[in-house]
Amino acid sequence: MKKRLILVMLLLAAVTLGLVAQPAGESATTWKVSEQSTEKTPKYVFMFIGDGMSHVQINAAQVLKGNNTKGSISLANLTFTEFPVVGLQTTYDATSFCPDSASTATSLSSGYKTHSGVLGLGVDKQFVGKTITESLKEQKDWKVGVVSTVTLNHATPAAYYAHVPSRNNYYDIGVQMANSGFDYFAGGSVNKAEDGGKKSIYTLLEEQGYLVTDDKNEILSLSSDSGKVYAQSPRLQDGGAMPYAIDMDASDVTLAQFVKKGIDVLDNEKGFFMMVESGKIDWACHANDAASEIRDLLAFDEAIQEAVRFAEAHPEETLIVVTGDHETGGMTIGFASTGYNTAFNILENQKASYIAFDEIMSDIIAQNPNLSFRQAMVLVEEYFGLASPGSKASDDALVLSEFEYSRLEKAFKQAMMPESSRESDQLSYQLYGSYNPFSVTLTHILNNKAGIGWTSYAHTGTPVGVYAYGVGAELFAGSYDNTDVYTKLKTLVGIV
16 A cells, blocks of 8 residues: 555656656646757857748658659758758637637747737737737837848737738838848838839838848849848839749749848847748648649748858857748648559659639630630640640640640639639538649649648648757757747747
């Protein structure tokens, strides 16, 4: 009896000290990973956010870049997948386990949960606290840069400088951007820069001393003497964003170039913080376009290489953190009709993003409103490498099965109808979402042949990885909540 009592007492003591986990549903002790101490404080911090990027998106890029030959398949490492510290963060917000970018970016930038759609405010839509970038600017006089492939008053970049009840308050967000005092904005345009008779956001930026430019030569000439800068992509695509990487040409400024010039503008002895978002990873995943998503993720990795080069020159002063805000699309490697096989090399057949193909089709239909499916298939083979059954296809083309051909023909007929006349039942939404039926069916067929599946046109609740390198990187190991990313950064840089 005494032995049993001693064992019970020892077990209770172990539970109290956190040595034994409690069964699910019991609340006596909560496990918490202790914060590791670091003697050094980073002076230069890079925060890279792949919007919509979780493990599958990353792994898909490694597969495409790797060896797809049967018998000798292998992954190719990305720059950030070789970082020495890897963690895992949960992404839910106060509204849902499938959160949005406004709430998750608020958690990353400010350290608290809020409702989907809310930026920089708490669950009651009241001001809770300043962002890490605002605090660094005020308390340490660091320079601050915000870079994004989408519009700069979109949810994720806005979470680092704005406090509004709705992410759709674009003009108000733009006003706060102009008044932020931050030193470098770059990438996409300002969404809804005009609001009635009010001054344009671009005018407000200029009045606050910003050099506003979309000239490639001027952008590539930026330096520490340029002052405050808003550098906009010379060419804009859907909704004022940078073009997808798959659609870029020599006239474009890449994300890596924007990061490189951001370093030149921000570099100073006091320190800087640069947040870089690859926002169109998310947009491509919403549209279930794997080839475009992967190309943007690889371009994102090239931008991270610029930060690594800087870190190698400042090894005792630099921290790089790479993560996502949430997962988008429910992307999987493996599809029902391909079984255990994958063929990611098939994705190389796609020559344009879904949105670029939509624009090409729109231009052709404007010239030929009676475009036939057979005529459209010529474009399908050119841009997606998919050929009609029985046709004289090129050597690199993939011949569609009769089922795939029939499915694509039905989608073409839907796409040729006015939107108000298209089928709008539950099955149609599952097939096409809110996208052009023809282009989304093309990406689905190509993705499925490669061995990629999708479960959603929206966000999912999948946790996302955190990759860290440099001073204080060890704090980002383990499993934790997205609000802890802010807490760890705050601890490292020494702000209150």
